Amino acid sequence: MKKIILLLLGAALTYSCASAADLQYFQVYKPKEGMTADEIMQIKYHNKYSLFAKDYESIGDVVFIEKDGSRRNRRFLRQRIILGRVSDDVSYKDLVMFTQPTSVKGLATLTWNYMNPNRDQDVWLWLPSLKKIRKVSAGQADDSFLGGDFTVEEITTRRFKDETYKLIGEEDFKGYTSIFDGKVFHKGEPCYVIECTPKRKPCYYSKRITYVSRNFGGNILDEIYDPNGKLYRTLFRGWIIMNINGKDYPAQNRVEGNDLRTGHKTAILFDEIKFDQGLTEDIFSEKTLMRQRW
Amino acid sequence: MRFKPKIVLLLLLCLMVPVSASYAALEIDRGPIYGLLKKGLPLKNLEFAGYLKNETALRIAHGFDEFMKEANIAQLQAEYKFNDNIQFFTTLKWFYDAVFALENKYDRDPKWESKSNKKIKYPEKLQWLRECYLDILTDRLDLRLGKQQVVWGTADGVRILDIINPLDYREWTLKDYIDTRIPLWMINAEGKLLMNGQLQLLLIPDYEPNYFAPAGAPFTLRTVRLGAEAAEKVTTTTIDQKPARDFEHTKIGLRWRNIIEGHAFEYTLNYLHTYDFASSAYTARTAAGAFITRRAEQIDVFGGTFSKTITEGILIPGLAKGWTLRGEFAYIKGGAMNYGQSGAKVPVLGIDGSISGTVDVDQYNYVLGFDKTFFTNWQFSSQFIQMWAKQREKPPTFNKSTMTLLNGVTRGPLDKVETILTTMIATDFMHERLKPQILVIYGDDNDWRISPKVSYEISDQWLVTAGLHFFEGKEIYLNGGQFDKNDQVFLELKYTF
Numbered sequence: 001m002k003k004i005i006l007l008l009l010g011a012a013l014t015y016s017c018a019s020a021a022d023l024q025y026f027q028v029y030k031p032k033e034g035m036t037a038d039e040i041m042q043i044k045y046h047n048k049y050s051l052f053a054k055d056y057e058s059i060g061d062v063v064f065i066e067k068d069g070s071r072r073n074r075r076f077l078r079q080r081i082i083l084g085r086v087s088d089d090v091s092y093k094d095l096v097m098f099t100q101p102t103s104v105k106g107l108a109t110l111t112w113n114y115m116n117p118n119r120d121q122d123v124w125l126w127l128p129s130l131k132k133i134r135k136v137s138a139g140q141a142d143d144s145f146l147g148g149d150f151t152v153e154e155i156t157t158r159r160f161k162d163e164t165y166k167l168i169g170e171e172d173f174k175g176y177t178s179i180f181d182g183k184v185f186h187k188g189e190p191c192y193v194i195e196c197t198p199k200r201k202p203c204y205y206s207k208r209i210t211y212v213s214r215n216f217g218g219n220i221l222d223e224i225y226d227p228n229g230k231l232y233r234t235l236f237r238g239w240i241i242m243n244i245n246g247k248d249y250p251a252q253n254r255v256e257g258n259d260l261r262t263g264h265k266t267a268i269l270f271d272e273i274k275f276d277q278g279l280t281e282d283i284f285s286e287k288t289l290m291r292q293r294w
Numbered sequence: 295m296r297f298k299p300k301i302v303l304l305l306l307l308c309l310m311v312p313v314s315a316s317y318a319a320l321e322i323d324r325g326p327i328y329g330l331l332k333k334g335l336p337l338k339n340l341e342f343a344g345y346l347k348n349e350t351a352l353r354i355a356h357g358f359d360e361f362m363k364e365a366n367i368a369q370l371q372a373e374y375k376f377n378d379n380i381q382f383f384t385t386l387k388w389f390y391d392a393v394f395a396l397e398n399k400y401d402r403d404p405k406w407e408s409k410s411n412k413k414i415k416y417p418e419k420l421q422w423l424r425e426c427y428l429d430i431l432t433d434r435l436d437l438r439l440g441k442q443q444v445v446w447g448t449a450d451g452v453r454i455l456d457i458i459n460p461l462d463y464r465e466w467t468l469k470d471y472i473d474t475r476i477p478l479w480m481i482n483a484e485g486k487l488l489m490n491g492q493l494q495l496l497l498i499p500d501y502e503p504n505y506f507a508p509a510g511a512p513f514t515l516r517t518v519r520l521g522a523e524a525a526e527k528v529t530t531t532t533i534d535q536k537p538a539r540d541f542e543h544t545k546i547g548l549r550w551r552n553i554i555e556g557h558a559f560e561y562t563l564n565y566l567h568t569y570d571f572a573s574s575a576y577t578a579r580t581a582a583g584a585f586i587t588r589r590a591e592q593i594d595v596f597g598g599t600f601s602k603t604i605t606e607g608i609l610i611p612g613l614a615k616g617w618t619l620r621g622e623f624a625y626i627k628g629g630a631m632n633y634g635q636s637g638a639k640v641p642v643l644g645i646d647g648s649i650s651g652t653v654d655v656d657q658y659n660y661v662l663g664f665d666k667t668f669f670t671n672w673q674f675s676s677q678f679i680q681m682w683a684k685q686r687e688k689p690p691t692f693n694k695s696t697m698t699l700l701n702g703v704t705r706g707p708l709d710k711v712e713t714i715l716t717t718m719i720a721t722d723f724m725h726e727r728l729k730p731q732i733l734v735i736y737g738d739d740n741d742w743r744i745s746p747k748v749s750y751e752i753s754d755q756w757l758v759t760a761g762l763h764f765f766e767g768k769e770i771y772l773n774g775g776q777f778d779k780n781d782q783v784f785l786e787l788k789y790t791f
Contacts, residue, residue, distance in 0.1 A: 061322075064725055072727075072754050073322045088556035100322045101754040102343040102790035112558060120605035120615065122558040129470050132445040135560060135601035136665065137618045143671045147726025264725060282433065285490050286551070291431065293373060293383045294343060 025084030028052045028247050031217045037165035037194050043217035044210075045160045047250050049082075049092060049113075055279035056080040058270040062146055063180060067263035074146065075100040081279050084115070091115045093284035094156075097292065106294030110284060111138075117159045126289035133289050142204045148266030149257030150235055151204070154222070162199060169193040173211055173220055176236045179256050180267040185238050190214040202227065216241060216250040234258045244275045251275070325755055328791040337374070344370040344791055351512075351784040354762075362512040362782050363465070365391040369424075379432060385425035393512065400510055425477055438482040443475045444496060446549060446564055448599045448620040449661040451716060451733070452679055455564055455597045455624050458496065458547060460571035462505040466513045466777060468745070468763060476502045488552065496547030496566075501537050503590065504571040516704040516769060516776045521575075521586075529583030536590050537569045545569065559602045564624075566595040572702050574630035576652050589630075597624035618665040626657040631683060631708075632700045633692055649705070650697060654686040672721045679714040706739075706770025713738040714773060727751045741767025741775035747784075759786040 022042070023029055029043045029052070050056045062074040077099060082092040090112055097108040106128035111121050121138040139145070141153035153162070175187030191211040198205065209223040222235040238254035255268040331342045351363035367389040374382045394400050427440025447455035451467065459475040461467075467474070479500040485493050507513045509522035524530070537543035545568040553560045573588035601620035607613040634650035661679045668674055683699055685692075698707040720731040732746040747761025763782050767775025 070753075072751070075322060101324065102345065103751070103754065103757060105343055114605070116606070118606060118611065120603070122603055122605060129472055130445070130450070131443055131472050131475075132447070135448070135603055135618050135620060137603055137616050137667055138605075140616075140667050140670050143667070144725065147722065149725075266725075281489060282486070285486075286553070287436065287484070287486060287492060290484070291429070291436065293429075294371060 023051070025051050025082060026054060028249065029217060031192065031212070031214055037167040037192075038160075040167070040192050040212055040217065041163075041165050041194065041196070042160055044212050044219050045158075047216070047218045048252075050080060050249075050251075050275070051082055051084070051092070052247075053244070053249055053275045054082055055275065055277060056082075057272070057274045057277060057279070059272045061269045061271065062148060063267045063269070064148060065179065065265040065267070073101060074098060074104060079279060079283065081281055081284055083281070086115070089114045089116055089119065093281070095284055095288060102294075106292045108289050108292050110286065110289055111156075117161045121157065124286060124289060126292050128292065128294055133286055146266075148268070149233065149259045149264055150255065150266065154235060155255070163196040164199060166195045166197075167192060168195050168209070170214070173213075176221060176238075176256075178236075178238075178254070178267070179258055179265045180254075180269070185236070185254075186213075186220050189220060191220060213239065213250075216248070218250045218252070232259070232261050234260070240273075242273065242275060249275050322754065325789075325791045331791075339375040341373045341375075342370065342791075344368070345788050347786060347788040349784065349786045351782045353512075354781040354783055355779060358783065361393045361396050362780070363391060363784070364393050364396055365389050371425075379430060381429045381431070383425065383427055383429065384423075386422055387424045388422050400512065421476070423477075434486050436484045438484075441477045441479050441500075442482060443472070443477050444480070444482055444547070445471075445475075446547075446562070446566075446599075447622045448601050449622050449663060449677060449679070450675065450718070451735075452661055452677065452714070454622045454659045454661050454679075455566075455595070455599065457568070457571070457595065457624075458498070458566065460502050460504045463515065464505055464507040464511065464513060466515075468513075476505065478502065490553035490555065492551050494547070494549040494551070496545070498545035498547070498568070499539055499541060499543070501539055501543070501545075501569060501590070502571070503536065503573060512780065513777065516706075517702065520705060524584075531583060531585050533585065533587045534573070535587060536573075537592075543569070557602075558605070559600065561600045562598055564595070564597045564599070566597075568593060568595065570629055574652050574702075575632060575649060577649055591628060591630050593626055593628040595624055595626050597622065599623075616666050618663075620663040620665070621661065623660040624657075626659070629655050629657055631655045631702065632705070633685075633689075633697050634700055634705070635696055649700065651689055651691050653689050653692065653699070655683045655699065656686060658682045658684070672719065675718045675720075677714075677716040679716070681712045681714075682710065683708060701770075701772055704770050704772055704776045706768075706772070706775075709738065712772075735773050737767070737771055737773035737775075739767065739771045739775070741765075741771035741773045743774040743777075755790050757786075757788045757790070759788070760784065 023046045029046055031040050031043055046052065057079045060076045060078055064072040075098070077097045079095045080092055083090045092113050094111040094113065095108065098104040098106065108126040110124040113121050123136050123138050125134045125136045127134055138157065139152040141151060141157060143152045145152045145155040170190070170192055173186050173189040173191045175184045177184050191213055194210050194212060195207055196210055197207045206225050206227050206229055208225065210219045211221045212219045216239065218237065218239045220237060220239070223231055224233040224235065226232045236256040237252050239250050240253050242249045242251050251273050253270045253273065257266045328342060347367040349363055349365045349367065352358045353360040353362050367387065369385065369387045371385045423441060425442055427438050427442050430437040444458045445456055446458060459478055462474040462476055478498055480496055480498040483495045487493055506515050506518050509519050548565045549562055551562045569590040570593050573590050576587040576589060578585045599622045601618065603618045604614045604616065607615050630652050632649045632652050659681045661677050663675065663677045665675045685699065700706065701708050715736045716734065718731065718733045720729065722729045728748065728750050730748040735743040744764040745761060747759055749757060749759040751757050761784055765774040765777040765780055767773070767778060769776050769778060
């Protein structure tokens with residue numbers, strides 16, 4: 001029995017040490033010369049979840065583009081508060097409220113994300129068709145996010161510890177031509193090229209090659225390979241730098257997924273991006289979900 | 295010319311063909327109806343949404359040539375924001391079910407039912423004002439004043455604590471509760487006492503009984519049919535005792551809801567002082583005929599709920615990770631139930647199918663639910679429900695060896711403990727455009743309901759749903775048996791704006 005307790009204590013200490021090595025909340029980090037692939041990817045995840053900021057808000061427009069060019073849309077309001085709170089393990093809380101079209105209007109989710117990398121999210125869902133809050137399990141990592149051409153983990157749940165990383169080169173990014181409006185983004189951006197391999201087996205992808213900006217540490221493009229090693233999907237993230245109270249915050253203003261097998265494409269365009277407005281934690285409670293009317 | 299169901303189905307399918315899905319970038323087209331509304335009422339703080347819908351159902355047993363429903367529905371919702379703290383919301387709904395005109399076999403104005411509930415006199419249309427309330431929102435207190443639905447509980451499709459609003463059973467429980475709950479005028483105050491802890495107070499002066507389909511309708515409850523049959527044979531006087539809509543009869547609800555920080559364990563404690571929406575029938579026979587007194591019993595409900603997602607594992611890391619567990623319990627004090635010879639067809643007291651008398655009961659109901667997503671996007675949700683009714687007294691006419699408590703809906707015998715299992719499996723394909731789902735409800739008296747359906751999102755505005763409802767079991771049983779002959783196929787076409 002004592003051995004078991006010691007083992008558990010050991011495991012807890014190991015986790016504490018691992019946490020201590022993580023980047024600090026509310027700090028902006030940029031890659032530096034000579035960093036390892038792991039260090040670069042830690043910054044990348046820090047930026048992905050906006051852990052440098054106190055809060056975040058944006059309007060998202062999701063556009064599903066069929067092979068024949070026809071489109072369907074979703075519009076949502078997203079709010080996030082970053083807490084990094086050790087006492088209850090909460091890293092950040094997210095609210096997503098769909099506002100259009102009418103078929104999804106009123107649908108809203110509250111998500112609590114934890115600092116412990118082995119802990120799943122807690123998710124509450126407001127279902128207009130039930131008019132009540134429903135506790136639901138977090139989406140599976142490989143499930144499609146919002147029905148688009150990216151997975152749940154690619155957008156919301158993937159953590160640094162989920163993959164191993166190898167720096168395979170540095171190059172100026174060739175530029176990405178948007179599937180949505182044909183504009184070219186991030187041409188000539190100096191990037192680290194990192195190969196990411198999933199730790200869990202089996203997995204829906206064998207590896208991804210990611211291009212991480214040397215300037216601000218955001219990943220611009222993922223080339224995702226299927227279990228047979230064939231490139232089957234790309235995931236682009238467009239970034240802008242926003243100066244907030246004298247700090248340069250990297251912010252994603254678009255995400256585009258392109259399934260090379262089916263020809264289906266999905267774009268999420270973020271607008272009205274705001275940081276550090278002073279959102280309070282009160283908003284990130286069931287009360288906000290209950291206020292939904294539609 | 296009489297419409298034939300197959301022609302209507304063909305027309306519906308034709309409607310779906312010319313749908314266009316072309317949109318300008320980032321301009322979510324909400325169609326001409328929305329455009330007209332916005333043009334007609336160009337108020338900056340006014341927002342609309344709504345839908346037009348056709349619901350068609352055909353009885354399978356008659357070669358798909360008998361309508362069970364041919365309903366056209368229009369719903370309009372409007373929200374006006376005076377400012378961030380004061381907002382008005384309303385839902386207006388109109389529907390007309392042509393089934394009573396299309397099929398001569400359905401009786402639209404049965405004497406028995408219209409006497410007791412005049413609102414059901416025309417079952418093909420009812421209640422255009424679904425919601426109408428004013429929200430007063432502050433950091434500490436939210437007030438919702440007006441006609442509304444309030445939902446308690448964690449269970450799906452089963453009403454354990456979700457009994458604040460009565461229910462419209464005219465299509466049994468085939469529709470979503472949001473469409474079948476009957477909204478009530480009330481004061482709904484929710485105060486924030488902790489970061490994730492809220493206390494809710496409900497004051498409900500309004501009262502409506504459950505709505506049952508009249509005798510002769512496609513989904514007439516067995517108890518309604520037996521009552522109507524008996525009433526034809528003897529002079530019957532029905533006396534309804536409903537609570538008045540006044541301060542003295544105000545219903546009161548209290549709920550404490552909290553999430554325990556660090557564990558994300560959510561629980562509620564609930565109390566409701568109300569009147570039963572399904573009246574208890576007290577029968578008496580005199581020389582002048584039969585008297586039925588239908589009384590809405592005053593009840594007190596004590597209950598609670600919990601829900602918890604296993605995010606790390608139970609006891610050891612990873613065990614049961616990803617499962618969401620939820621539960622709900624209610625103790626109902628003060629209700630009453632009929633008792634009689636189970637399933638008897640012989641008129642007792644000469645007026646009714648099987649009722650020998652009425653007795654006060656205590657009821658204990660609970661549900662445990664288990665949810666998880668498997669294989670990427672296959673959602674599995676299962677519920678285990680038990681309901682126990684206990685007599686508070688033994689009336690002199692109650693013969694323990696031949697009589698049981700009766701199910702209020704079917705007048706079938708109630709087991710000491712009724713057990714129901716439900717399972718729902720749902721998934722999606724084609725980037726969440728195609729969504730199949732199957733719901734299975736099993737009652738421990740070997741009665742079933744199996745309801746598969748599939749919906750397809752044609753575009754942002756058009757949705758089509760097709761499905762089946764299979765019922766199986768003896769007619770005295772609740773979950774499927776009483777509608778054993780009502781197997782149906784249905785098609786729904788919805789346009790949202």
